[in-house]
Amino acid sequence: MTAARTDRQSEARVPDRTEGDVVLRLEDLVVEFPVGGGQTVHAVSGIDLEVRRGETLGLVGESGCGKSTTGRAIMQLPRPTSGSVVFEGRDLTTLSARELRELRPKLQMIFQDPISSLNPRRRIPDIVGDPLVVWGRAADRAEVVPEVLAAVGLDPEQVADRRPHQFSGGQCQRVSIARALVLEPEVLICDEPVSALDVSVQAQILNLLEDMKRRYGLTLVFIAHDLGVVRNISDRVAVMYLGRICELGTTEALFDDPVHPYTRLLVSSIPSIEAVHDLGTDLEQADRGRGEMPSPINPPSGCRFRTRCPLATERCAAEVPPMREVKPGRFAACHHPILRQSPDDEGD
Template sequence: MTAARTEQAPGTRAPDAPENDVVLRLEDLVVEFPAGGGQTVHAVSGISLEVRRGETLGLVGESGCGKSTTGRAIMQLPRPTGGAVVFEGRDITKLSAAELRETRPKLQMIFQDPISSLNPRRRIPDIVGDPLVVWGRRDERAKVVPEVLTAVGLDPEQVADRRPHQFSGGQCQRVSIARALVLEPEVLICDEPVSALDVSVQAQILNLLEDMKARYGLTLVFIAHDLGVVRNISDRVAVMYLGKICELGETEELFDDPVHPYTRLLVSSIPSMETVTGADIEKADRGRGEMPSPVNPPSGCRFRTRCPLATERCAAEVPEMREVRPGRFAACHYPMLEPVGAGAAVEGA
């Protein structure tokens, strides 16, 4: 860690995570895009997160909340507007193009659409082996490419002369995973890797990611809007709303007893034979509606326009991420600390 980055952003570190166990850290990350009429899209607005080595961190939220933009900002595609992305102690937003290129093999990404992310003119072994060619390791292709194709469940001989259009979506996603793994990265950004796939295929890809995580010692950032998928694969979960992180915690604890009104709203929407009920959920349910535009986000708490607990304070004051329980962080003036189904008691109400 450099001297300029010694101050820890509040509400990001789990109590049992030592400094040397953090492989990736976002510090006040900001991503903005110009819009028509001189306006600005505030896609990501000052989020801070830490990813521990070997874990799977789930990043969830509604479409348009900034999840995928955060993943691309980690990869510097494009570089963020502000803040820092600290990978293994180095702020990669400050690296030169040459230095960033040297770092990129350790950070790989799986994109949402498995078919369009593959070159339709190239054969599968060429697609998977291209990273080795780029890095001057052409001689390793004959050995490494068959190994990684076999690892993701594809027969190297059967795919030798085939192109992406000859495969299903699930098979193309396996090719994408193989391409991401061929350089043996440390961190893998998964941008909704199963959302375009059939449900039966989703399970296969999720199991494959778990197997690859164990086999290659990967750290995963898993971006998705499907809460059921995130619950099954993640160790910790960060909930994102309109460019901000609103809650962060261990997966089971967060899903079983969310404390932020938005998280409770999300959890209550998960299809289940045993629907989450309670006065607090009923209140949150009344707050359903369209997410505001990131061009002109609400003042104060960005969820306040849909929140049943909102007060004048929520409009005037931005809630800071703080630890409301051991290992649980929330950006809310009135976190819902009573267990789900026990009523709507809130802190400070």
């Protein structure tokens, strides 16, 4: 494992700055669920997103916006309604069950609840080593499992005879991370990996993920509703609202100067972010912006944020705003992006 991993780390640290730089691409991804009475939940509605090799892409939004569904759709759990998920040049949505299974070791997921995602009847080494057994590498368990457990900060000897209920939530999340790493993945989908943990434990898990990313050359998709957490760990951030991506950019630029009204509303709600008063009192004081998200069963026409947006016009109700580049490297789906004027903003 060590030699193979060393080669992979070299590839991840010096990525090919061409088409190969994009390891994962979502194209017009749609996920819908039928419900009673002939109605449909529009969980994810035609999103386009690229994940670059070696980066951490944060995916944020309120509860119910579709971010966890997006993560599961990447894993084909379940398969999306339409669109494509292209991983290393192969569209996962078109693969047979056998072909998809062959790619599964390269795509792993950390689930939201660290305790319920582990089999309570199995011992920790068995939980972590099961993927090796499934893939015909049972002979490697004695060497690989202790190595991975030690990498995530667990003493292999102390956990040898213990089961999940004997651990704290943070320790169970370390076990989940070890299980995800044992097959040497390329991409790790992290679905709210710290939301169920105490603040002090959250910091430990976030530091662990950063360490594992460097050690194993991982690409992370980090899903969360806590913007403070996402800001600390992500290279780029995609903001999601009611099944659609509304803004995408580098972490620093997006948090310092959000251009979509929804992103600005989210950022203004975080008291720990400095200079939040400078983001514009028009949005901070808008009562409509503080309302609840509409139902995904019957989303608003046009821009889905328009029912809460103080800048909404008739055009917002009639036309779906396309995702476009409003600043260098900054993309937003808004008819009225909030663009600050500065000497560097030529033409804004």
